[in-house]
Amino acid sequence: MRGVMFQGTASDVGKSLIATAFCRLLVQKGFKPAPFKSQNVSNNSYVTADGKEIGRAQGLQAEACGLEALPVMNPILLKPSGSGQSEVVLMGERQDTISGMAYRDRYYESAIEWIGASLEQLSRIADTIIIEGAGSPVEMNLKQKEVVNMKVAELADVPVILVADIHRGGLFASVVGTLELLEAQERERVKGIIVNKFRGDPALFKEGVQWLEKRTGIPVLAVLPYIDHQLEGEDSLSLAERFSSYEKKDIDIAAIKLPYLSNYSDMEPFLAEKDTAVRWVERAEELGCPDAVVLPGTKSTFHDLRFLKTSGLAERIIQYVEQGGTIAGLCGGYQLLGRTLTDPHGYDSGTANSSAKGLGLIPGDTCFFDKKTTKRLAGRLAEQPEIYLNGYEIHIGQTKLEESSPFIRKEDGGEEGYYARNGRVIGTYMHHLFHNDAWRSEWLNRMRRKKGLPLRQVNRLEQKQKVFDQLAGHLERYLDWKQFLKILRMSERKTGQ
The missing domain is CATH 3.40.50.880 (Class I glutamine amidotransferase (GATase) domain)
Structure with missing residues (x-):
């Protein structure tokens, strides 16, 4: 299976947006990508053409790929409903409403099977799988039965690119700390780092790139400036960021x-x-x-x-x-x-x-x-x-x-x-x-x-396609494409594709 997985040092570091940008960039480069996220925890959902429910981010990423969204792109969706309970949606259909601990005990083995089957099905309709992780891969209290980060990278047997948010501060500690807490075989999968949400001239971070590469031995593939996009976010953290700059208007x-x-x-x-x-x-x-x-x-x-x-x-x-x-x-x-x-x-x-x-x-x-x-x-x-x-x-x-x-x-x-x-x-x-x-x-x-006031009409549908292209262009401008392609080909050599 040819693919790559984006994991983050924390929630809301920009994994979804970066995965979306890679989806469109790969399409522009002649690839046939498809998005995948094993498990979403979000009340922001999307309904596929056949009436199945998946995470909104994967619906959006499918659009960036020029594909119809499918349940296999997000086989597990957990929708928090209060008092520690979540609605469990499997392959797009509601199954249960239970606590997080009960979910881990009851569904872990089945989740592994659904994830594996979904990846296999996606590999038959796409030549490259863009996989998105969730939160951080080193939530130590959850690692034993996690089905969203390194376990998924292992099942798909793909390299991992670690995404870190410089805007929130503590970038160096978050990157190094994440790598230090990974098991040796997990750390070996991490083949690249992306520094996201940089405000200012990326050239000013040249010494930071050198320090990261020397300290970790992992190449920094891109330092991406913050971009004010018009695409939907995935969760409540995105809500706070997207609507934070309120100003009075007409x-x-x-x-x-x-x-x-x-x-x-x-x-x-x-x-x-x-x-x-x-x-x-x-x-x-x-x-x-x-x-x-x-x-x-x-x-x-x-x-x-x-x-x-x-x-x-x-x-x-x-x-x-x-x-x-x-x-x-x-x-x-x-x-x-x-x-x-x-x-x-x-x-x-x-x-x-x-x-x-x-x-x-x-x-x-x-x-x-x-x-x-x-x-x-x-x-x-x-x-x-x-x-x-x-x-x-x-x-x-x-x-x-x-x-x-x-x-x-x-x-x-x-x-x-x-x-x-x-x-x-x-x-x-x-x-x-x-x-x-x-x-x-x-x-x-x-x-x-x-x-x-003057009447207006904004064609947002056209704007969305332009935004996909702008995101891809933004990514390509700052990305070491040759190094990324080298990482992507690692999964080809593993599977003999």
């Missing part, structure tokens, strides 16, 4: 930062809108009078409803809408906007026969069942059929509306979501909604008209 969108927030990537298209700012709100006094409020997805609607009520946000949001404000609820946010929640078997709340009153802004009632809905969703805006929408659904609860006032008329003739008060109140199960350029532009232009 259009003010308040996104409610729920404790069990999921698929926050639904908000990332707004980063491409130069006149629009997104601020994440956690307290009632922070809400103010925004142009719009977005209630995003949640991994636990019951728990986040409790948060809205105890924080005072529930009352403040209701007041905001009644005074003429605009709100959109996505997936769990849609459920929160309804009248009631019922959970006969405790699938969402954790307690059987739970019930609660929602915000009451939508005449709908949600009941939670064991069967999970994961599927692509497409149709046209009910009020403006010239606007086509596509996205996907990921939810357990089913919402029954008292009246028909659909947001979307689906391709199969059915109706989806809720649309009322001249579009000021919207609820939908569609994730990826604001990634639809025509809809996002229409929604924002309503606010622009109201404020007498």
Whole structure:
């Protein structure tokens, strides 16, 4: 198997972005790569064409490769749901909700088999596997049964490139410390180092490169300057970084930062809108009078409803809408906007026969069942059929509306979501909604008209392909390609390819 694995000295050092850049660069160089991550721990997920759920990062990397995303690209997805529990998604399908320790005990041997089988299947459709690790390979309390870093490199029998984030500080200690804590045979797999998120002139780090290479005996393949990209992040750490540089702009969108927030990537298209700012709100006094409020997805609607009520946000949001404000609820946010929640078997709340009153802004009632809905969703805006929408659904609860006032008329003739008060109140199960350029532009232009601002339309779909190419160009500019190719060929010699 020809491939390479990117591991990090810590979480959020940029492994996902670097893997994405390598995917596109290899395509440009005439290779046929495919992405792989054995196990994701994230509530930011992606639905494949066949209705299977995988980590969002691998869906994005598949796009960079020009491939349709497949469950074998991320065979294990763990979605934290509170109280130390995680939903276990295997080969794209929900299996269980258990604690981390129970997962390690119950699924370790099976995980090894799924990972091996997935790698084998990928090797039949791609000539190079770009493998992404998770966190750090030297989490000593987890190493015995880890299935995300060196164990995967061993199963795939590929070399490892270690990624370190210089922006957070402590680079030299993190690199040397990681290598020192690896077993000898593991350390032998590390064939290159990438220094990521450098701010300033990389030439200023020349002595740092020399020190690292002399101290470790491993070549530094690249010192990559920080790049402000427009691609979705993978986890909550990425959320903090992507939206940290808030500045006041003409259009003010308040996104409610729920404790069990999921698929926050639904908000990332707004980063491409130069006149629009997104601020994440956690307290009632922070809400103010925004142009719009977005209630995003949640991994636990019951728990986040409790948060809205105890924080005072529930009352403040209701007041905001009644005074003429605009709100959109996505997936769990849609459920929160309804009248009631019922959970006969405790699938969402954790307690059987739970019930609660929602915000009451939508005449709908949600009941939670064991069967999970994961599927692509497409149709046209009910009020403006010239606007086509596509996205996907990921939810357990089913919402029954008292009246028909659909947001979307689906391709199969059915109706989806809720649309009322001249579009000021919207609820939908569609994730990826604001990634639809025509809809996002229409929604924002309503606010622009109201404020007498110039109308805009940003083609983010075209921008995404340009960003993939820009990332590849950025990587190639600073990468020692010949040395990387030499490392990649090490896996060819091992397998005789």
